[in-house]
Amino acid sequence: MINIPTDVLSKYSSILAKKSIPISYQQYYKMWVRYYLDFCYKYGLSYSHTESLVQFIKKLQEKNQPQFQQKQAAHAVSLYYEIVQAGVNAEAGSNITLDAETISCSEMTREIPPPSHVHIPGESGSEKESVAVYLSAVSTVQTSTA
Numbered sequence: 001m002i003n004i005p006t007d008v009l010s011k012y013s014s015i016l017a018k019k020s021i022p023i024s025y026q027q028y029y030k031m032w033v034r035y036y037l038d039f040c041y042k043y044g045l046s047y048s049h050t051e052s053l054v055q056f057i058k059k060l061q062e063k064n065q066p067q068f069q070q071k072q073a074a075h076a077v078s079l080y081y082e083i084v085q086a087g088v089n090a091e092a093g094s095n096i097t098l099d100a101e102t103i104s105c106s107e108m109t110r111e112i113p114p115p116s117h118v119h120i121p122g123e124s125g126s127e128k129e130s131v132a133v134y135l136s137a138v139s140t141v142q143t144s145t146a
Helices: 006-018 023-043 050-062 067-086 105-110 132-145
Strands: 095-098 101-104
Touching: 006 067, 023 050, 023 067, 023 132, 050 067
Parallel strands: none
Antiparallel strands: 095 101
16 A cells, blocks of 8 residues: 655645545545555556546446545545645655655656546535536546446
8 A cells, every 4th residue: 555755644634624624534535545546556547647536436436335435535536636736745855655666756746637626415515516526537437338
């Protein structure tokens, strides 16, 4: 499993707080980012391109993950994209350890999409979040399997 650098994890935690993600959900958001990064590494996908998120959501669907978890995972990754876009993880010395290898975070900043958000139904104003990433991912998966 991927070890996320402390500085990146700290910035991600700050974004979660800023976006009013309930503390009880934050561990799951961090888990989804780790799973996403691990998925990208395993399948040789870009860590910072939305097409990788589409493939990740497709894999979650194949594993029969509930729709609310797919939405939560997509939202978690979209918040990670904000860090990538801001260049936080491109600072000198920031690396992510992937199994026995280390990959520079600058490799993760290729093909950076604009940040987007996914609606998570329920608590604290998250009703206002856009569903763009999730719906795009789901429609792409449904189109490719039809």
